[in-house]
Amino acid sequence: MYKLTAFMLANFTAPVDIGTNPQSLLLFIPVVAAIAIVYKATKLPRITAGRFLKESILLFGSIVAVMVIVALVLAAVAWLITE
Amino acid sequence: MARSRLSQNPIQMVIIVALAGWLIPGCGYLLLKEISRALIIFVTIALIFGLGIYIGSIGVIDPVGANLWYVVQMMNSPLVAIIGHFTAGGGYPVFGRPNEIGQIYTSSAGLLNLLCIINSVYMAYRGKTTATEQ
Numbered sequence: 193m194y195k196l197t198a199f200m201l202a203n204f205t206a207p208v209d210i211g212t213n214p215q216s217l218l219l220f221i222p223v224v225a226a227i228a229i230v231y232k233a234t235k236l237p238r239i240t241a242g243r244f245l246k247e248s249i250l251l252f253g254s255i256v257a258v259m260v261i262v263a264l265v266l267a268a269v270a271w272l273i274t275e
Numbered sequence: 276m277a278r279s280r281l282s283q284n285p286i287q288m289v290i291i292v293a294l295a296g297w298l299i300p301g302c303g304y305l306l307l308k309e310i311s312r313a314l315i316i317f318v319t320i321a322l323i324f325g326l327g328i329y330i331g332s333i334g335v336i337d338p339v340g341a342n343l344w345y346v347v348q349m350m351n352s353p354l355v356a357i358i359g360h361f362t363a364g365g366g367y368p369v370f371g372r373p374n375e376i377g378q379i380y381t382s383s384a385g386l387l388n389l390l391c392i393i394n395s396v397y398m399a400y401r402g403k404t405t406a407t408e409q
Contacts, residue, residue: 204333226322227387231387244315
């Protein structure tokens with residue numbers, strides 16, 4: 193038990209190795225999910241499982257879609273400037 | 276009985292809800308008997324904060340080198356100051372992407388908790404004014 197606790201705590205004392213590859217951009221997903229969930233938890237007048245899930249997924253999808261559009265526009269602008 | 280006594284004094288209730296929400300994320304809603312809301316908020320904020328310090332290590336909480344980030348991280352809970360006490364000496368250095376990602380995660384959790392504190396305070400205040408109008 194002591195070893196397990198020490199091992200778990202040790203995981204929080206050294207950073208994880210994150211490369212500069214395109215896959216590391218996916219790390220924005222947990223933050224967007226948290227924002228969508230907490231925002232909807234504060235805004236819904238009454239929390240029911242179905243409605244809460246539907247509203248959170250809709251907000252999550254909207255944020256991701258807008259971010260993808262912005263990324264595509266910026267990539268297009270960068271391509272136009274550099275070509 | 277304690278709650279009804281508190282609800283007779285809205286300022287006291289508002290302060291207690293705000294402090295409870297700061298001490299433990301979602302606890303302000305728990306005092307307002309919003310159990311599912313409190314659970315969702317506690318789990319989400321604790322997970323995103325935990326993920327932040329897992330990715331960047333506890334070194335992302337740096338009251339000396341990144342004091343503005345630290346102020347926002349303190350919105351999670353005053354317990355963050357305990358971690359800050361251990362990391363203030365620079366014993367847990369972290370740089371580059373893990374540092375950025377860790378700070379973004381922990382600070383986002385702090386800002387989300389601030390949103391929840393403000394919302395729970397508003398609910399506590401509105402609940403009292405509604406009761407008065409009735």
